[in-house]
Structure formats: C-alpha cells, structure tokens
Amino acid sequence: MAKIFELPARSGNDIVLLAEIAGGSEAALAEFYRRYHARIYSFVVRRVHNAADAADVLNEVMLEVWRHAESFQGRSQALTWILGIAHHKSVDCLRRRSPHLELEEGVEDNLEDERDGVPEILMQQQDAAIMRYCIEKLSDSHRTVVHLAFFQELSYTEIAKIIACPEGTVKTRMYHAKQKLKDCLLRASAAWPQSSNEPCT
Amino acid sequence: MVMETIKLTQHPDELLPWLANGTLGGTEQQEVEAHVATCERCRSELAWLQSLHSSVAELESASAPGEFGLNRLLRDIRRRPQQADRRRWFAPALAASLAVMALQGALIAHLWTRTENIAPLGRSIVDADVLQIRFEPRATEAGIRGALQAIGARLIDGPGALGIYRVRLDPGASGKPMQMSQAIEILKARPGIVVQVIPESTRTPSAGD
Numbered sequence: 001m002a003k004i005f006e007l008p009a010r011s012g013n014d015i016v017l018l019a020e021i022a023g024g025s026e027a028a029l030a031e032f033y034r035r036y037h038a039r040i041y042s043f044v045v046r047r048v049h050n051a052a053d054a055a056d057v058l059n060e061v062m063l064e065v066w067r068h069a070e071s072f073q074g075r076s077q078a079l080t081w082i083l084g085i086a087h088h089k090s091v092d093c094l095r096r097r098s099p100h101l102e103l104e105e106g107v108e109d110n111l112e113d114e115r116d117g118v119p120e121i122l123m124q125q126q127d128a129a130i131m132r133y134c135i136e137k138l139s140d141s142h143r144t145v146v147h148l149a150f151f152q153e154l155s156y157t158e159i160a161k162i163i164a165c166p167e168g169t170v171k172t173r174m175y176h177a178k179q180k181l182k183d184c185l186l187r188a189s190a191a192w193p194q195s196s197n198e199p200c201t
Numbered sequence: 202m203v204m205e206t207i208k209l210t211q212h213p214d215e216l217l218p219w220l221a222n223g224t225l226g227g228t229e230q231q232e233v234e235a236h237v238a239t240c241e242r243c244r245s246e247l248a249w250l251q252s253l254h255s256s257v258a259e260l261e262s263a264s265a266p267g268e269f270g271l272n273r274l275l276r277d278i279r280r281r282p283q284q285a286d287r288r289r290w291f292a293p294a295l296a297a298s299l300a301v302m303a304l305q306g307a308l309i310a311h312l313w314t315r316t317e318n319i320a321p322l323g324r325s326i327v328d329a330d331v332l333q334i335r336f337e338p339r340a341t342e343a344g345i346r347g348a349l350q351a352i353g354a355r356l357i358d359g360p361g362a363l364g365i366y367r368v369r370l371d372p373g374a375s376g377k378p379m380q381m382s383q384a385i386e387i388l389k390a391r392p393g394i395v396v397q398v399i400p401e402s403t404r405t406p407s408a409g410d
C-alpha cells in the first residue's frame with residue numbers, strides 16, 4: 001500500500017532545521033511550517049471539529065515550535081514531537097471551549113467485545129458517508145488513535161509518545177475503537193441503503 | 202524494545218492494526234505475519250483493517266490554511282522582537298551541538314521510556330516565582346482556573362510538547378506571592394486537577410522531547 005505521505009529520511013534535516021529555528025531563522029520556520037502544517041491541521045481539526053479553531057491551534061503549535069525549538073533534543077522524530085504539542089494544544093482548546101466539560105475518555109466496558117472476526121457485509125466497499133459517520137461517533141481518545149494510526153501512519157510507540165500514555169493503552173484503545181467501528185458500520189449498513197446519503201438520526 | 206513472544210495459538214488482535222498500517226517491525230512483524238499466513242480469521246481481520254486504512258486516508262484529508270496560515274504565523278512572531286534578540290547569541294553553539302546529536306541519533310537507537318517524573322524544561326532563564334505543572338487530561342477549564350486562583354497564580358506559557366504549563370505566582374494583598382512550598386501543597390491536594398508540579402528553579406537535567 002502506498003504511503004499517504006512520502007517522507008524521505010528527514011530526521012537529520014529536521015534537527016538542523018529546528019536548530020536554525022532556535023537561532024531565529026524565519027526561513028527555517030517557514031520551511032518547517034510548509035513541511036508539517038497539513039498533517040498537523042488534519043490531526044487538530046479532527047479533535048476540535050471546527051476549522052477556525054483548528055487554524056488557531058495550528059498557529060499556536062507553530063508559535064510553540066518557534067519559542068521552544070531548542071527543547072527538541074532529537075530523541076524522537078520531529079513529527080512525533082510536534083504532534084505531541086498539537087495534542088496538548090487541542091486538549092487546551094477543548095477545555096477553553098467547554099469550561100465545565102470533562103474530556104471524554106474511551107469507554108472500554110460494556111462493549112460487544114464478544115464479536116469475533118469480520119462479518120461478511122463489512123468486507124464489502126463501505127459507503128464513505130457511513131464510514132465518516134461512524135468515525136465521528138467514536139470518542140475523542142478512540143478517534144485520535146485511529147487518525148494517528150491510519151492517516152498519520154504512525155507506530156503504536158510513536159502514538160504513545162504523542163498522547164503521553166503507555167503503549168499498551170494505545171493498543172487497547174485501537175482494539176476497542178475498531179470493535180466500535182464494526183458495530184456502528186453493521187448497524188448503519190443495515191439502516192441505510194448504500195445509495196442513500198441521509199445520516200442516521 | 203523488549204519483543205513480546207506471541208503465542209501462535211492466540212490471535213494477535215492488538216498488533217494487526219500496526220501490520221495493516223505498515224509500522225510493525227522486527228520480531229513482532231515476523232511472528233504476526235507467520236500467524237496470519239495460517240489463520241483465515243486473522244487474514245479477514247487484516248483485510249478489513251487495510252480497507253479501513255484506505256478509507257481513513259481518503260476521509261481525513263482536510264484543507265489546511267496553507268500560505269495564509271504561514272503569513273499569519275510570521276506576522277505574530279514579528280510582534281515579539283525580544284525573543285529574536287535572545288536567540289542570536291544562543292544560535293551558533295546550539296546549532297553545533299545539535300548537529301553532533303543528529304549524527305549520534307542516526308547511529309544509535311534510542312529508547313524513549315515514559316517517566317512519571319517531569320523535569321524542568323531546558324530554559325536559558327528561570328523564574329523563582331514560576332511553577333511547571335502538568336494537569337490531568339480530564340481536568341476541566343473551570344477546575345484548573347479554580348486551582349490557580351487558590352494559589353494566586355496565572356498561566357504564562359504552555360502547553361508544550363509534554364503538556365507542561367508554566368504558571369507565575371502573582372503578588373497578593375501583602376505585596377508578595379504565596380510561598381512556593383505552600384502553593385505546591387495546595388495544588389497537590391487537588392489530585393483530579395494536577396498530575397505533577399515542580400518549581401521551575403529546581404536544578405535538574407532538562408527534558409525537551
């Protein structure tokens with residue numbers, strides 16, 4: 001399967017680029033922005049569900065890079081580091097938007113984990129609207145893991161660093177996320193004819 | 202990294218997504234692929250995960266701000282000239298040291314282990330009245346605001362890559378900020394809000410990424 005983002009081995013270039021940013025190079029910051037802004041924006045907009053807020057968060061992330069580029073020590077990939085910033089800035093944005101609302105965690109109990117294997121109907125081509133609906137129905141923590149794994153194409157080790165949790169938690173959240181997706185896709189596929197674009201109520 | 206020995210009698214459900222997205226490697230990849238080759242149930246699961254991978258790739262693309270966003274960013278950083286001055290003397294030594302580290306990083310595999318203890322972010326200037334705090338992910342904005350009000354502090358920076366915020370203790374009615382030790386005790390008494398808190402002036406090795 002072709003990689004979504006074709007990135008050559010850039011780790012050395014990113015380190016030098018960040019060193020130049022730390023030295024006050026706007027040209028280096030612009031290069032870094034062009035290199036990563038699309039991936040960061042895609043991650044953030046899935047979290048905050050609002051294009052304007054996502055653009056604000058992207059700006060805050062890049063400002064953080066500008067202010068603290070010297071703190072990047074090269075122990076991880078630059079993408080992992082900046083997605084970690086984006087994760088925390090997104091959480092901060094959601095907090096400010098809803099001051100009294102606790103951010104939801106994935107509910108790992110009361111799931112139909114007894115479902116084994118893949119029902120035949122799910123092996124057919126899925127309607128894009130149904131898939132989008134089911135992904136959006138996931139909790140923030142589940143949706144984040146699905147996005148980082150299947151859009152950003154990151155390993156569970158990298159995802160654990162980004163969202164600051166143990167690797168086992170990442171694997172568990174992915175397991176439950178895909179079980180929830182299967183459940184939703186089954187119900188939605190039965191409720192919607194494949195030609196229909198109307199959402200479930 | 203310690204490789205888990207996968208019992209071939211079990212289905213490696215927790216590892217199949219990482220085989221599907223192409224990031225599984227080493228012994229894990231070999232063992233999972235060997236299992237999939239002999240298990241129809243896991244072959245179906247892997248095929249579904251690969252189709253999910255394709256679907257997400259198509260659905261998740263979003264129109265980023267592009268050059269418009271870059272112009273905004275550059276406009277914002279040009280409003281902060283004092284930070285640019287600090288960088289000019291800092292840059293040459295930093296660039297040299299980071300170039301050496303880049304070479305080392307390419308030769309040596311580093312293991313990142315999650316630590317429960319945060320250490321002060323590497324900063325060229327530390328402030329005696331500043332705390333570095335990591336809040337619970339589920340802490341509400343109202344809860345955080347209440348905690349900071351209780352110690353007479355305000356947010357001045359963050360969150361950064363590690364989710365750490367910097368807060369400054371402001372002078373109270375007495376004209377002096379609350380004592381650091383008292384502020385830390387008050388924050389620690391709110392376990393649902395604060396995960397960790399340390400004074401920024403603590404002298405320990407820096408922790409960037």
